[in-house]
Structure formats: C-alpha cells, structure tokens
Amino acid sequence: MIVNFSDVKFSYSSLKEKPVIDILNWSIPQGTKYFIYGGSGSGKSTLLNLLCGLKHPQNGSIEVLGQKLELMSNRQIDRFRAKNIGYIFQQFNLLNYFNAIENVQLAVTFSTSHRQSINASRITDLLVELGLAKTDIFKPVEELSVGQQQRVGIARALINKPKLLIADEPTSSLDESMRDQFLSTLIAMCDENKTTLVFVSHDKSLKKHFDIVKSLDEFNKQNGMANVY
Numbered sequence: 602m603i604v605n606f607s608d609v610k611f612s613y614s615s616l617k618e619k620p621v622i623d624i625l626n627w628s629i630p631q632g633t634k635y636f637i638y639g640g641s642g643s644g645k646s647t648l649l650n651l652l653c654g655l656k657h658p659q660n661g662s663i664e665v666l667g668q669k670l671e672l673m674s675n676r677q678i679d680r681f682r683a684k685n686i687g688y689i690f691q692q693f694n695l696l697n698y699f700n701a702i703e704n705v706q707l708a709v710t711f712s713t714s715h716r717q718s719i720n721a722s723r724i725t726d727l728l729v730e731l732g733l734a735k736t737d738i739f740k741p742v743e744e745l746s747v748g749q750q751q752r753v754g755i756a757r758a759l760i761n762k763p764k765l766l767i768a769d770e771p772t773s774s775l776d777e778s779m780r781d782q783f784l785s786t787l788i789a790m791c792d793e794n795k796t797t798l799v800f801v802s803h804d805k806s807l808k809k810h811f812d813i814v815k816s817l818d819e820f821n822k823q824n825g826m827a828n829v830y
C-alpha cells in the first residue's frame with residue numbers, strides 16, 4: 602500500500618460536531634489509478650490536503666510510502682512532498698508570464714534530489730512527448746490554449762517522476778473530448794513512470810479510466826468498515 606489512513610479525524614473547527622474527514626481504515630494500493638468522487642463540499646480537497654501533509658488531522662495516523670506523516674516536522678514533510686508527490690490542480694496554477702519550460706523548472710527547483718539531473722532539454726523532451734509544439738514551448742503560457750496549458754500542468758507534475766500523483770478536479774474546465782484526451786495522456790504518463798494516481802472529481806462519468814473507483818462517502822464517516830480499497 603502506498604497510502605494508509607488509520608482512524609483519521611479532521612475538523613476545521615474543534616467546535617464542529619462532525620469532522621469533515623472521519624476515516625477508520627483506508628488504503629491505496631501501489632501502482633493503481635484511484636478515482637474518488639463526491640459532491641461539492643463532501644471533503645475531497647480536504648482529504649488530498651491531509652494525504653500530502655498540508656493539513657494535519659486532530660486524530661489518527663496517515664502513512665505515505667511507509668512514512669508516518671505525524672512523526673515528521675513540517676520541514677521534513679515539505680522535502681518528502683517535493684521528492685515523492687506531484688499535483689495537478691483545477692486551474693493548473695501556472696505562472697502566466699513564464700513559458701512552459703520555466704513553469705516546469707519551478708517544480709524541479711523545489712526538489713533538491715532532482716535538481717542536478719533535470720535540465721532544460723529534458724523538460725523540452727517531456728513537453729514534446731506530451732504533444733506540445735516546439736514553437737509553443739517558449740511562449741508565455743497565457744498565450745497557450747487550455748489544452749496546451751494542461752500539458753504543461755502534466756509535465757510539471759511528472760517531471761520529478763513522483764511515486765504518487767494527486768489530481769484535484771483538473772478536468773472541470775474541459776469539454777468531453779478534451780477531458781478524455783487529457784485523462785488518456787495523464788494515465789499513459791503515470792504507467793510509464795510507475796506513478797500511483799489519486800484523482801478526485803465530482804464527475805462520475807470519468808470513472809471508466811480508473812482501476813479503483815470509490816465514492817468518498819464509502820470510506821469517510823463510515824466507522825465500522827475495515828480495509829476499504
């Protein structure tokens with residue numbers, strides 16, 4: 602298992618009666634493409650924040666790649682995240698005035714272990730492999746189409762060959778054909794890098810692309826169920 606949650610409870614306010622996240626047992630098998638769906642406000646982003654150590658539960662244990670996050674300092678978690686976890690966000694979070702290579706380089710800058718081995722030509726190769734034309738690689742990303750920006754987002758998430766890739770509704774602004782294309786590319790790249798993919802969305806129709814499909818409600822706030830994966 603690449604991720605294990607054990608009796609994890611998280612509330613934004615300690616006064617809140619019911620925690621947003623309350624998971625007795627939940628695991629993600631290594632190498633899978635894991636899809637979690639849930640409605641708006643169900644706790645998907647909160648779950649991902651816990652998973653990568655950006656938020657800390659009030660109770661329980663979260664183990665990622667064999668490391669218990671609660672035993673690490675924030676600095677250790679930051680390093681661990683930079684080395685092992687990639688993300689793709691809803692809006693891709695690219696820096697508009699920077700070109701594609703510069704946007705990907707930022708991810709490399711934050712990962713000390715990969716800084717030496719990744720140069721601009723390796724980034725260019727990855728962007729071309731993802732279908733970006735060489736002429737587009739040097740334009741500020743604000744001059745790229747949404748589809749091209751997505752490819753930059755995928756390249757940035759995968760350049761460090763993360764063991765775990767987390768995607769938070771990255772397809773919400775795309776039409777159906779773009780969405781399928783994006784997912785096919787993303788999944789092919791994860792297979793190539795042996796990266797485990799955790800993808801959350803409110804859109805159940807995406808589930809056909811994944812090995813494991815769960816509603817967040819199936820394992821959240823369901824104390825009594827064990828070993829759900």
Ligand SMILES: Nc1ncnc2c1ncn2[C@@H]1O[C@H](COP(=O)(O)OP(=O)(O)OP(=O)(O)O)[C@@H](O)[C@H]1O
Nearest residue numbers: 613614621639640641642643644645646647648803
């Ligand atoms: N910073 C915060 N402070 C207080 N409550 C919050 C905060 N962030 C989220 N919440 C609450 O926690 C619950 C879960 O929010 P979360 O953002 O995880 O849901 P989500 O499933 O990702 O929603 P969406 O699909 O709309 O992005 C919601 O009820 C939300 O109002």
